[in-house]
Amino acid sequence: GGGHPDPNPTYADELIARMFAADPPDFGEGQEAAPDFGESQEAAPDFGEGQEAAPDFGAASDGDGDRNMIVGRRFIVTPSDSLAVLAANAALVPGYAKGLKGVARSMPTSAAVDRVAAHLGIACFETPTGWKFFGNLLDAGQVTLCGEESAGTGSDHVREKDGLWAVLFWLNILAVRGESVEAILQDHWRRFGRNYYSRHDYEGVDSAAADELIAQLRASLATLPGQTIGGATIESADDFAYTDPVDASVSSAQGVRIGLADGSRIVFRLSGTGTEGATLRVYLERFEADPARHAIETQQALAPLIALAEKLAGIRQRIGRSEPTVIT
Missing domain, CATH: 3.40.120.10 (Alpha-D-Glucose-1,6-Bisphosphate, subunit A, domain 3)
Known part of the structure; x- marks a missing residue:
């Protein structure tokens, strides 16, 4: 009790620590650990009494x-x-x-x-x-x-x-x-194939500055397709709108979407505007079909998209943030 309610790796850190626990070394039946790990001894995990391996x-x-x-x-x-x-x-x-x-x-x-x-x-x-x-x-x-x-x-x-x-x-x-x-x-x-994916949240942002950032992105949508920025060619750019197939209601201005020629995309949305400011959410997605490239660390795999998002939105300049508050 008393923890943050969101079930994600940032806030469920106790569970993550348990699931990422190192396995105790297997020295064979009746064998004890070697008395000397050599130069790596200080970095070796401490398998205290009763410590268990990570669950499945x-x-x-x-x-x-x-x-x-x-x-x-x-x-x-x-x-x-x-x-x-x-x-x-x-x-x-x-x-x-x-x-x-x-x-x-x-x-x-x-x-x-x-x-x-x-x-x-x-x-x-x-x-x-x-x-x-x-x-x-x-x-x-x-x-x-x-x-x-x-x-x-x-x-x-x-x-x-x-x-x-x-x-x-x-x-x-x-x-x-x-x-x-x-x-x-x-x-x-x-x-x-693998969809490398991450959400970068910039919390407690000045609402006026966040609104201006989104407004500037929306103003550029018509001219972005066909541009090559930082080696990435933009294929599509829009502000997502949805017509409900059941009741025909229309929901517009649901998030700025930037689609690249290689199938990657960046989405910008605002959430939680109020007395404590706004939260700017930046969603990053890159598709990778090659199994040989499925083990790249997520933020590394998305690094070109992260850089492109900064160039497109001017996050540092407009909201004064160099890093997101939360990455999931």
Whole structure:
């Protein structure tokens, strides 16, 4: 109790420390540790009495159980990848063995599930942020699974996101496949490619400065396509708008999207404007098909996009921040 409610690696640090614990060395039956680690002794882990190796599976939830984070042994699953894995393995779970009607994700969520939907031959909806948009699709019977990058996942068994259900879904997959969380993700990436993905939050930003930053981006949208900046060619630029296929309502100005010729994208959104300022969220996504390049550290893989986001938005100049407050 008393911790931050968000189930992410930053705030669930106690769980992450447990899941990333080093394995005690195996010196064979009846053998003790060698008395001298040599020059590496000071850096060697301290396996105190009762210390255990990292568990195979861990999960975190928020206070009311509607959001979730999935963690394997020394391996964190992003919410975007989690949704894609659930969709790809749904046939292994009894309640979904007959197949999926469709899937949906919020616009800032990575397109990992899109590739699964294309493989399965089912519809994939891209909605604004907000569970109500999923609710319409669920009520209309157009989707079975839905999820968002902020750790909400759900299905048509209930109209709301359900973190405990997502954990049980994962446990079903693990039981049937008999593989580790990491092995399942590695196999998924080999089949569908990897979407390197991260969200950079700049919290407590002056609201006027944040509004001006977004306004300047919107003003440049018409001229950005076709430009090459920092070696990256911009293919598309827009302010996301959505027409609900169920009730025909229109939601506009849902986030500035910059799409690159290689399939990468950057999304800028504002959230939480109020007395403590605004939060600027920058979403970064890069697709990598080559399995030989699936083990790059995420921020390193996204470094060119991070630099491009700065050039496009002038974050340092406009809001006076050189680093994000939180990276997830």
